Amino acid sequence: MKLAGRAFRLGLSRPVASLHLIRGHRRKPLVAPPISLYGFRRGGYPMPSELTIKSILMRNTAELMHPDAATLELLTVVIPARNEAGCIRSTVEHLDLELRLHRVPHEIIVVDDGSTDETWAILQDLRNTLPAVRPIRNLGPHGFGRAVICGLDHMSGDAVVIMMADESDDCRDVVRYWQVLQEGYDAVFGSRFVKGGGVIDYPRFKLLLNRLFNRWIRMLFQFKLNDTTNAFKAYRRYVIDGCRPLIAPHFNLTIELPLKTIVRGYTWTTIPITWRNRRSGEAKLKLKEMGSRYLFICLYVWLEKYFSRGDYRKQPAAPAAQDSVAPAGRVLKAGK
Numbered sequence: 001m002k003l004a005g006r007a008f009r010l011g012l013s014r015p016v017a018s019l020h021l022i023r024g025h026r027r028k029p030l031v032a033p034p035i036s037l038y039g040f041r042r043g044g045y046p047m048p049s050e051l052t053i054k055s056i057l058m059r060n061t062a063e064l065m066h067p068d069a070a071t072l073e074l075l076t077v078v079i080p081a082r083n084e085a086g087c088i089r090s091t092v093e094h095l096d097l098e099l100r101l102h103r104v105p106h107e108i109i110v111v112d113d114g115s116t117d118e119t120w121a122i123l124q125d126l127r128n129t130l131p132a133v134r135p136i137r138n139l140g141p142h143g144f145g146r147a148v149i150c151g152l153d154h155m156s157g158d159a160v161v162i163m164m165a166d167e168s169d170d171c172r173d174v175v176r177y178w179q180v181l182q183e184g185y186d187a188v189f190g191s192r193f194v195k196g197g198g199v200i201d202y203p204r205f206k207l208l209l210n211r212l213f214n215r216w217i218r219m220l221f222q223f224k225l226n227d228t229t230n231a232f233k234a235y236r237r238y239v240i241d242g243c244r245p246l247i248a249p250h251f252n253l254t255i256e257l258p259l260k261t262i263v264r265g266y267t268w269t270t271i272p273i274t275w276r277n278r279r280s281g282e283a284k285l286k287l288k289e290m291g292s293r294y295l296f297i298c299l300y301v302w303l304e305k306y307f308s309r310g311d312y313r314k315q316p317a318a319p320a321a322q323d324s325v326a327p328a329g330r331v332l333k334a335g336k
Contacts, residue, residue, distance in 0.1 A: 072236070075099070075106045075178050076157030080147035081165040085118040087278070088165050089126065095163070095171040096130050102175045106132055109154055110165070113138045113147035145253030148231075149246050161234045162257075166278035169232045173273045177234035186266035186314075188234040189258055191227035196272030203277070213294070217255070220302060223262055225270060228255050229294075232273060239266050242314060247300075252293040259301040265314040 077095060081088050092108055099106045112120045112135060123135035138150045148162055161177050163169050173190060180188045192199050193214075199207070210229060217228050231254040243260040246253060261268060304312060 072159045074157035076155040076160045078151035079110045082113040084165040098171040109151045111147040111151045114142040143249040145248040158237045187268040190273030200276035252297045263305045
């Protein structure tokens with residue numbers, strides 16, 4: 001009755017659940033703001049719109065679930081590229097446009113991983129026309145994982161999305177990654193195989209191997225993520241730092257990062273994403289070369305999970321320093 005009465009006073013058609021029961025936190029029930037930009041008054045009380053209520057619920061829920069997560073200020077998108085002259089321009093231009101349309105502060109780091117075509121020249125031209133683009137050359141040993149790590153080493157943002165250069169990933173999903181990270185999660189994983197996600201022109205044999213291997217990973221690590229092998233994921237910067245050292249030099253980095261994120265205790269969630277097969281260029285993933293490398297990384301992280309005794313898990317935030325009182329009544333700062 002009390003909850004229904006509160007809902008009536010706020011002018012809502014149905015009661016709004018109180019957030020003070022989430023995860024055992026004792027917190028005052030949700031109270032509507034005194035003024036709603038989208039509502040109108042009924043009986044002297046403002047009537048919040050559905051949009052207003054939803055934003056308040058998201059903000060309070062994020063605060064309860066992730067009290068240490070700071071608001072993000074800059075998104076870095078890392079794109080490894082090797083001989084992608086046929087698609088890199090459209091990939092970068094569409095991504096930059098989408099992020100600007102949604103007012104997402106960003107930088108786009110494209111790592112040229114030893115290209116022998118016009119990829120580097122195109123990136124130089126893009127740098128002159130798009131201020132957010134930062135092309136980098138990986139001059140060391142080449143490989144997908146090494147190129148991504150090179151980009152991560154040069155990132156300026158406090159969050160990062162790893163994206164493919166061949167336009168197989170939807171740039172609209174990058175915006176959704178940013179929005180979900182802002183809710184307080186440490187990492188956001190996209191899945192092509194949940195409701196709302198999908199694939200276009202996925203080769204049947206590769207699709208079969210993908211589903212079998214991802215099912216095996218789920219059984220090995222006992223979690224619900226069903227698209228671990230997809231590189232297109234988002235992380236806060238401290239998650240990347242907490243997963244170091246990154247040892248996978250090739251496409252097996254795509255499973256090293258999410259597996260370490262989960263095993264080391266960072267918070268994560270899943271959103272549906274879409275994927276379409278490349279329309280130009282040549283696929284760089286060679287299944288015959290990567291099978292044993294994927295297996296090695298899986299077993300490496302599995303051993304960490306069960307035998308490291310938590311040595312590499314996420315450390316809780318240090319408690320704030322508190323004042324202490326000396327016997328004579330003099331206030332002493334912590335550490336004095």
